[in-house]
Amino acid sequence: MKAVFLDRDGTINHEESNYLLDLKKLKIFDESFEAIQLLNQHGFKTIVVTNQSCVGRGLLEERDLQKINSALKKKLAERKARVDSIYYCPHHPNDQCVCRKPKLGMFEQAVKEHKISLKKSFVIGDREFDIHAGKAAGCKTILVLTGAGQQTLGSLKHSPDQPDFVASHILDAAHWIIRQTASQ
Numbered sequence: 001m002k003a004v005f006l007d008r009d010g011t012i013n014h015e016e017s018n019y020l021l022d023l024k025k026l027k028i029f030d031e032s033f034e035a036i037q038l039l040n041q042h043g044f045k046t047i048v049v050t051n052q053s054c055v056g057r058g059l060l061e062e063r064d065l066q067k068i069n070s071a072l073k074k075k076l077a078e079r080k081a082r083v084d085s086i087y088y089c090p091h092h093p094n095d096q097c098v099c100r101k102p103k104l105g106m107f108e109q110a111v112k113e114h115k116i117s118l119k120k121s122f123v124i125g126d127r128e129f130d131i132h133a134g135k136a137a138g139c140k141t142i143l144v145l146t147g148a149g150q151q152t153l154g155s156l157k158h159s160p161d162q163p164d165f166v167a168s169h170i171l172d173a174a175h176w177i178i179r180q181t182a183s184q
């Protein structure tokens with residue numbers, strides 16, 4: 001299976017200035033519905049992989065994070081956009097876990113559970129660690145300029161890990177992905 005790994009905050013939904021801690025503040029970008037529908041229609045698994053250190057920092061209960069994730073999935077599904085799985089890392093950066101991006105624990109879990117070929121897959125995100133993780137996993141990477149994307153574009157300037165494409169938003173990214181697979 002081919003997949004598109006999607007970051008959550010700043011990629012699918014608006015990023016809060018600090019962390020998204022309140023379900024009522026979940027605001028999905030308008031472009032996300034059509035983007036995910038398109039990826040569904042073109043045979044991609046859509047997998048959300050999100051660092052949520054707010055749990056490890058004691059700012060949010062893990063069950064409340066799960067409620068936010070379920071609400072995201074449900075709101076997307078109400079408009080025919082299907083997310084296949086949501087993986088999250090709840091750990092504090094100091095925990096040295098294997099799942100916090102740019103580490104690949106969440107990707108490896110998805111590969112096992114969904115039989116994904118990373119070589120045929122894509123990563124969309126607005127942070128440096130999304131691009132680094134995608135490169136390390138062997139996926140094509142897309143930086144979106146929503147969320148922290150503009151700052152990330154600047155900070156990646158001197159990095160050896162360059163995104164394969166810079167998109168204005170998630171729908172622009174989805175169109176690019178479909179063009180790539182059509183030309184193969």
Ligand SMILES: [Zn+2]
Nearest residue numbers: 089091097099
């Ligand atoms: Zn973790």
